Structures are given as C-alpha cells and as structure tokens.
Amino acid sequence: MDFFLVYITLLIVFTFVILGLMLFAEHRKLEELESYFNKNKMVLEHKRKWGRNQRLARFHRMGLMIDILSMPKCYVKEGLVTEAELACVPLSLKRWALWPYRLCHIWALALLVGAVWRSWYDIEI
Template sequence: MSFFLVYSIVLMAGVFVLLGLVLFAEYRKLDELESYFSENEKVRRHKRFWGRNQPIDRFHRMGLMIDFLSMPKTHIKAGLVTEAELASVPIALRRWALWPYRMTYVWIVACIICEIWFRW
C-alpha cells in the first residue's frame, strides 16, 4: 500500500470527523455560547435575522460567535462586544467553538498538498 493511498484515506476520514465536530459545535454549543452575549445588540440582531434554526442559520450565527472569539481586540475596538462579555465565556466553550473551524483550515491545506502530490 502506497503512502499516498494511506494519506488519502486519512484525509477522507478526517472530513467526516471534522463535519461531526462542526455540527456538534453548532447544534450543542451555539445556544450556550449565545447566552453569554444575550445583551449584545449585534448578537440579538443576528439571531433575529438568522433565527429559523435551519442549518444555514446556525452556520451564520456560529460564524458571528467565531468572529468575536477569534479576533476579540478588533471587535472590542469597533464597539461590537465588550471585554466583560468575552471574559465571561468559559475557556472550554471557547475551545469547542474555535477548534473545529481551525482544524478545517488545516484540512484544507492537507487537501491542497494531496492535490499537488497527485498531479506530481
């Protein structure tokens, strides 16, 4: 068995693991995460617009939370969120929100490497 085949199998299995983690974060952790920003006007407006609980709605609402947690200084400076709101989010919940999406970036780079390797 070649190393490329093993790499491809691991890469394809990884997509299902990442999909499961992202869906778990969106369906189990999103409401808890939004509860820490219940007084935030941007979050309330975003939840009102994307509030039908469809997968695309949860994706966009989770995207706002990830923006807040991944670049806090930018959003504090813009006045969209306060330091107290960000400090109130537990570190474990931050990890559940951020790491599945960060791992998808690693997976995308691995796919690009796979494609270059296949064409070589």
C-alpha cells in the first residue's frame, strides 16, 4: 500500500478525533471552566456577548478560556485575571481545554507535511 495513502487516511481519522475532542470540551467542560472565573469582568462580558448556547457562541467562549489558560502571564500582567483565579482551575480541566487545540497545531503541521510531500513527489489525487 502506498505510504501517502496511509498518511492521508490517518490525517482524516485524526481530523475526526480532534473534532470530537473539541466538541466534548466545548459541551462538557466549558461551563465548569467558566465557573472558576465567575467574578471576572472580562469572562462575564464575553459570556454575555456570546451567551447563546449555539456552536459558534461556545467556540468563542472557549476561545477566551484557551487564551487565558495558554498565556496566563500576559493576562495577569494586564490585570484581566488574577493569580488566584488561575490557581483554582484544576490541572485536568486545563488539559481538557488546551490539548484539543494544541493537537490542531500538530494536525495543521501534518497537513503541511502532506502537501509538501504531495508536491515533491508529484502524487496525483
């Protein structure tokens, strides 16, 4: 079997795995994550703006949580969150929030590798 076909098949499977993890995090972990920031002005404003329980609204609310958790020093330095709020969030919940989106970076890199591989070896689809 051609290695490129196996590679593309794994990329497609990986796409659905990541999508499932992202949907699970948005549906099951978002409210729990926001509860640790229930007195934070920025989170409350973002939740009010994107409060509808639709896919796009959850995506934007989760995006703010990911930004806060992935760059905590910047948000603390700007005074948007406190060290106490960040310290209250359990490590397992931080992982559920961050890892699906970190896997997206790996997936994008793998997609780029596949595109370069295809162009260098003139693989027809």
